[in-house]
Amino acid sequence: MWKIVIIDDDRSVLEGMKNVIPWTELDAEWVGEAMDGEEGLRVVLACQPDIVITDIYMPVLSGLDMVEQLNKANFHGKIIVLSGYADFEYARQALRLGIADYLNKPISVQTIQDVLERTIATLEEELEQRHRNEELEEKLKLYEPFVEKEWIKSISTGPDHTKLPVTRMIPDAYRYWKERRHAVIGIEMIRTDRVTRASTKDLSLFRFALANIIQELSREEWPDSHYVELFSSHSAIILHAPNEEWSDLTMKQAYRFGERIIQSVRSFLDITLHVGIGTFKTSWMEIADSTEEAFQALYFKNTTPLEGVHLYEYVSGGQKEQQAYPISLRPVKFYQQMAEAMKLFQEDKAKQIVDEYFGQWSKGGDVSARNLEMLGTELWTIFAYTLFEVGVQLEDIVPMNEVTRGELRTVTTLEQLKEWLYGKIHMICGSRSGNENIKHRQAVDFIVQFIHEHYAEPITISDLADRIHISRNYLSLLFKKAMGESFNSYLTRIRMEKAKEMILEGKHLIYEVADRVGYKYVPYFSTLFKKYTGCNPTDLYKNK
Structure with a gap:
C-alpha cells in the first residue's frame, strides 16, 4: 500500500483530508500527521511515506523549509504542497524544490483525488522502472565476466574501434598494467588425427581441458597472466612483469613456461601444441603487437630457443615471407574478426572486414600470388574450424581440395582474392545451416x-x-542438438x-x-x- 503523511497547522484540515481521501480505492494508508514543519520533518523521516501532503504557512518551520530539509536528507517520496495564498513566488520556490504538485486552498474532493491518482501513477511508473533497472543490473552482473573477457581479448588482438570508441580507457581492475611490461605467448593446437576426428562435443572438452591445464600452470609459473581463447585452434597468454624486476631472465622464464605448457598438454591430453613468443612491450596498448609477433614466430617457425621443443621466438625482420605481413597489418586481429563473423553467418560484416583489411594490405604488404594463396588457404582453414564448432561441415558445402588445388592457384591479384572470398562467404552464409536461429x-x-x-x-x-529467457524444455532440446548430449x-x-x-x-x-x-x-x-x-x-x- 502507498503510505501518506499529512502536515497542516489546522486540525480541521487534517481531519478533513483524512476523511475525504478514498484510501481503499487508491490502495493507500495514513501513517502519520503533524501540525508544524519541525514535527512534520521528524514524522516523515521516521515513517518514510510515499506521499507527503503539506501546508506552506506553519509555525516553527514552514512547509517549504521542511521540504528543503527533506531534500538534503535524500527523501525520495512525492510532496504535494497546499497553499492558502495565490503567491507566484511561493509556487516558483516550491517547483524549484521538486515538489510533485502545488494546490491552492480551498481544494475540492475531486481535485485531491485526481492529484493523488496522478501522483500514485507516477510512483508506480518509477517503481516499475526501478524493477527494470534492478533486472538490468542483475543481467549486467551476470554478463560482466564475459564483457571483461571480451575486453582482454580485444586488447590482445587490437581493439575494434567500432566497438570501443575510447580505446585508451582501461578498467579499474587493470590499471596496474600501466606499471608492467607485457608479452604474449601464442598457442596453436596442431590438427592431428585425434583433433580433426573429434566431435563438436569432444572439441569443446579439449578446449576446456586445455584452458584448465594452462590456467593451473599459470598459477604456478606466472600468476600475473591472462589466458585468451582466439580463433579456431589458437589461443594466447598475456604475461605481465613488473618494470623494476624485468630483465633478460624474464624472457627465459617465459620460454620455460611455454615448454611446460607443451609438455603438460601432451602428457595429460595427448594433444600437440606449438608455441610462439612475442617480445615484451613497455605499454599495455602495445600488447596486440606482441600477439602479432608471437603468431608470426609460430607461423614462420623463427628461431627455437629450446632445442627439441616446438617453441619459437619472434625475430624482427625475419624471413622474406614474414615481411609480407608487417605487424601493423594485424593479421591475427583480422583472423579473429573473420572467425567471429562467420560463426554467426554475418555475410555483410565478413565482407566489410575483408574490404577494410585488403585496403590496408594493398598499401603496406606484399601481395604476390604466393602470399595471396597462403592467406586464402589460412582463411579457409579458419572457416572450416569455426563452422565445425557450430555443427557445420564446410566440406559438405565446398570440398577443401577443390579450393586448395584449383581455385586459389588461379588467384594472382588482391582484387581476385577479394572476389573469391566474397563468393565463398555468400555461399556459406546462404547455406541451410547459415539460416538457423543465431x-x-x-x-x-x-x-x-x-x-x-x-x-x-x-x-x-x-x-x-x-x-x-528461454523455456527449460526448449533450451534442453537446443543444447542436445548442438552438443550431442544432454x-x-x-x-x-x-x-x-x-x-x-x-x-x-x-x-x-x-x-x-x-x-x-x-x-x-x-x-x-x-x-x-x-x-x-x-x-x-x-x-x-x-x-x-
Missing part, C-alpha cells in the same frame, strides 16, 4: 562457457533458462574431466576433489567418476 547458437555458447566457469556450483538447466551429461563430463586432472596432480584428497567439482557426497562422486572414466578415483590416485 540466437539459439549464442544461447548454447553461453551455457557451455557458463558450465566451464561454474562447474563447481549447483547449476541447473532451469536456472540458466531463466537467465536467458545438459546434465555435459556438466557431469566437465566435472569428471576437472576431477581427473586434480587427482593426477596429486595435491588434493579424493573428498576434496569431489567438493571442488560440486559433489558433497563422495560415494556418489566415485560412482559417476567410474562411469565416465572407467576407474575408481582412489585407484587413479594410487596409480598416478
Whole structure:
C-alpha cells in the first residue's frame, strides 16, 4: 500500500483530508500527521511515506523549509504542497524544490483525488522502472565476466574501434598494467588425427581441458597472466612483469613456461601444441603487437630457443615471407574478426572486414600470388574450424581440395582474392545451416562457457533458462542438438574431466576433489567418476 503523511497547522484540515481521501480505492494508508514543519520533518523521516501532503504557512518551520530539509536528507517520496495564498513566488520556490504538485486552498474532493491518482501513477511508473533497472543490473552482473573477457581479448588482438570508441580507457581492475611490461605467448593446437576426428562435443572438452591445464600452470609459473581463447585452434597468454624486476631472465622464464605448457598438454591430453613468443612491450596498448609477433614466430617457425621443443621466438625482420605481413597489418586481429563473423553467418560484416583489411594490405604488404594463396588457404582453414564448432561441415558445402588445388592457384591479384572470398562467404552464409536461429547458437555458447566457469556450483538447466529467457524444455532440446548430449551429461563430463586432472596432480584428497567439482557426497562422486572414466578415483590416485 502507498503510505501518506499529512502536515497542516489546522486540525480541521487534517481531519478533513483524512476523511475525504478514498484510501481503499487508491490502495493507500495514513501513517502519520503533524501540525508544524519541525514535527512534520521528524514524522516523515521516521515513517518514510510515499506521499507527503503539506501546508506552506506553519509555525516553527514552514512547509517549504521542511521540504528543503527533506531534500538534503535524500527523501525520495512525492510532496504535494497546499497553499492558502495565490503567491507566484511561493509556487516558483516550491517547483524549484521538486515538489510533485502545488494546490491552492480551498481544494475540492475531486481535485485531491485526481492529484493523488496522478501522483500514485507516477510512483508506480518509477517503481516499475526501478524493477527494470534492478533486472538490468542483475543481467549486467551476470554478463560482466564475459564483457571483461571480451575486453582482454580485444586488447590482445587490437581493439575494434567500432566497438570501443575510447580505446585508451582501461578498467579499474587493470590499471596496474600501466606499471608492467607485457608479452604474449601464442598457442596453436596442431590438427592431428585425434583433433580433426573429434566431435563438436569432444572439441569443446579439449578446449576446456586445455584452458584448465594452462590456467593451473599459470598459477604456478606466472600468476600475473591472462589466458585468451582466439580463433579456431589458437589461443594466447598475456604475461605481465613488473618494470623494476624485468630483465633478460624474464624472457627465459617465459620460454620455460611455454615448454611446460607443451609438455603438460601432451602428457595429460595427448594433444600437440606449438608455441610462439612475442617480445615484451613497455605499454599495455602495445600488447596486440606482441600477439602479432608471437603468431608470426609460430607461423614462420623463427628461431627455437629450446632445442627439441616446438617453441619459437619472434625475430624482427625475419624471413622474406614474414615481411609480407608487417605487424601493423594485424593479421591475427583480422583472423579473429573473420572467425567471429562467420560463426554467426554475418555475410555483410565478413565482407566489410575483408574490404577494410585488403585496403590496408594493398598499401603496406606484399601481395604476390604466393602470399595471396597462403592467406586464402589460412582463411579457409579458419572457416572450416569455426563452422565445425557450430555443427557445420564446410566440406559438405565446398570440398577443401577443390579450393586448395584449383581455385586459389588461379588467384594472382588482391582484387581476385577479394572476389573469391566474397563468393565463398555468400555461399556459406546462404547455406541451410547459415539460416538457423543465431540466437539459439549464442544461447548454447553461453551455457557451455557458463558450465566451464561454474562447474563447481549447483547449476541447473532451469536456472540458466531463466537467465536467458528461454523455456527449460526448449533450451534442453537446443543444447542436445548442438552438443550431442544432454545438459546434465555435459556438466557431469566437465566435472569428471576437472576431477581427473586434480587427482593426477596429486595435491588434493579424493573428498576434496569431489567438493571442488560440486559433489558433497563422495560415494556418489566415485560412482559417476567410474562411469565416465572407467576407474575408481582412489585407484587413479594410487596409480598416478
